[in-house]
Amino acid sequence: MNNKQLSIFFDKLKQVVEDKELIKLVLSNKSDKLSDLKSIIATIVKLKAGYRLNIVYRHNTKDITKNYPFEEGLVIINEMFINNFLNGEIIANTENVILTTNPKGKVKLSIKEPTLQPLTTFNHDNTKDRLIETKQNIYLRELGVTNANWEVRHQMSDKYKQINRYIELISPEIKELGNPADLQIVDMGSGKGYLTFALYDYLHNNLENKIKFTGVEFREDLVNLCNSIAQKAEFKDLNFITGTIEKAVIDKIDVLIALHACDTATDEAIYRGINSDASLIVCAPCCHKQIRKEFNVTNELRHVVKYGILKERQAEIITDSLRALILEAYGYKTKVFEFISTEHTPKNVMIVGRKTDSNNPDKENIMETIQAIKKIYGIEQHYLEKLLNI
Numbered sequence: 507m508n509n510k511q512l513s514i515f516f517d518k519l520k521q522v523v524e525d526k527e528l529i530k531l532v533l534s535n536k537s538d539k540l541s542d543l544k545s546i547i548a549t550i551v552k553l554k555a556g557y558r559l560n561i562v563y564r565h566n567t568k569d570i571t572k573n574y575p576f577e578e579g580l581v582i583i584n585e586m587f588i589n590n591f592l593n594g595e596i597i598a599n600t601e602n603v604i605l606t607t608n609p610k611g612k613v614k615l616s617i618k619e620p621t622l623q624p625l626t627t628f629n630h631d632n633t634k635d636r637l638i639e640t641k642q643n644i645y646l647r648e649l650g651v652t653n654a655n656w657e658v659r660h661q662m663s664d665k666y667k668q669i670n671r672y673i674e675l676i677s678p679e680i681k682e683l684g685n686p687a688d689l690q691i692v693d694m695g696s697g698k699g700y701l702t703f704a705l706y707d708y709l710h711n712n713l714e715n716k717i718k719f720t721g722v723e724f725r726e727d728l729v730n731l732c733n734s735i736a737q738k739a740e741f742k743d744l745n746f747i748t749g750t751i752e753k754a755v756i757d758k759i760d761v762l763i764a765l766h767a768c769d770t771a772t773d774e775a776i777y778r779g780i781n782s783d784a785s786l787i788v789c790a791p792c793c794h795k796q797i798r799k800e801f802n803v804t805n806e807l808r809h810v811v812k813y814g815i816l817k818e819r820q821a822e823i824i825t826d827s828l829r830a831l832i833l834e835a836y837g838y839k840t841k842v843f844e845f846i847s848t849e850h851t852p853k854n855v856m857i858v859g860r861k862t863d864s865n866n867p868d869k870e871n872i873m874e875t876i877q878a879i880k881k882i883y884g885i886e887q888h889y890l891e892k893l894l895n896i
């Protein structure tokens with residue numbers, strides 16, 4: 507490669523990195539066609555430890571991501587370019603710099619006007635005024651919520667809205683607990699961890715709460731994915747464990763969250779919360795099959811539940827009412843509300859229970875009410891009753 511043009515390219519790169527004007531660097535067109543490494547993408551990210559160069563090594567079947575202090579990252583990029591790639595492109599707020607090598611080895615350097623919007627502005631309205639920032643937020647990009655330019659992907663905009671809405675609703679509830687040392691939050695059925703990451707990010711980095719956060723999930727592939735993203739984002743007090751909601755070994759639960767845990771998995775989560783004497787239990791239930799199957803209505807309401815959709819809605823209402831009442835009986839002041847418009851998700855009911863009193867003097871009355879409701883619908887037992895052995 508022509509040394510002069512290469513050194514101009516590297517000087518420009520060093521400058522835009524140090525000035526934090528780099529949007530993206532791409533090294534492509536591998537010199538060894540048999541190499542498994544296809545390209546390299548570098549961006550600037552802001553971690554708790556400070557700004558870092560985030561380098562994604564794109565292989566045929568996997569991506570490996572690492573963060574480096576600027577100086578170290580620049581040395582690596584220089585070496586990678588010289589030894590492995592023929593083309594490099596710097597996309598910055600100030601200019602674009604492109605270095606290409608043709609098959610005859612002729613090197614061409616061109617400098618152009620910037621093509622991408624500066625990172626300090628947002629391209630899309632839906633990122634304005636949101637609690638979770640998109641730019642330089644590694645986990646959002648790794649989860650596919652944002653693209654390489656930190657913009658929310660069109661098909662993920664509902665997910666992004668939903669994440670922000672959860673944070674808006676859950677963070678004040680957690681703030682109300684004060685900021686006790688070693689607050690342990692557990693997300694049951696954490697799935698791909700969208701909310702888990704966002705809530706950790708918000709509490710840890712924006713509010714500087716000293717929390718320990720655990721995601722519990724029975725799919726090992728998702729647990730491995732989430733742990734690797736947590737490592738990339740340098741979220742040290744967030745970890746994911748493989749296990750079931752009912753049996754996962756957790757020493758202490760102060761806040762229990764379960765979002766869209768299917769059917770009776772929500773009951774298992776509430777049970778774990780009550781059993782661990784959690785201060786706060788937050789669930790957004792998902793499907794409600796157990797109670798629907800239990801319905802044995804012989805009174806006038808049978809004319810209502812003969813219609814499939816109405817039976818389904820009744821099952822949802824009764825399942826969640828009984829959950830809320832059981833929480834009340836166990837000393838949790840409970841709210842049930844819609845947390846997002848049905849246009850974003852039909853699974854939009856949230857149950858929040860805050861522990862106020864270990865011995866609710868009204869427990870017996872509430873238990874009688876629960877029995878009366880069950881009688882109307884011919885329900886033998888709610889799964890949560892079974893778990894609590896009541």
Ligand SMILES: C[S@@+](CC[C@H](N)C(=O)[O-])C[C@H]1O[C@@H](n2cnc3c(N)ncnc32)[C@H](O)[C@@H]1O
Pocket residue numbers: 694695696697698699700701722723724725728749750751752764765766767768771774792
């Ligand atoms: C619909 S997803 C929701 C994921 C996440 N909470 C969210 O709202 O984005 C439900 C997740 O819970 C997991 N899950 C369901 N039942 C579970 C159980 N009993 N124990 C552990 N994980 C469970 C599933 O594997 C799935 O990943």
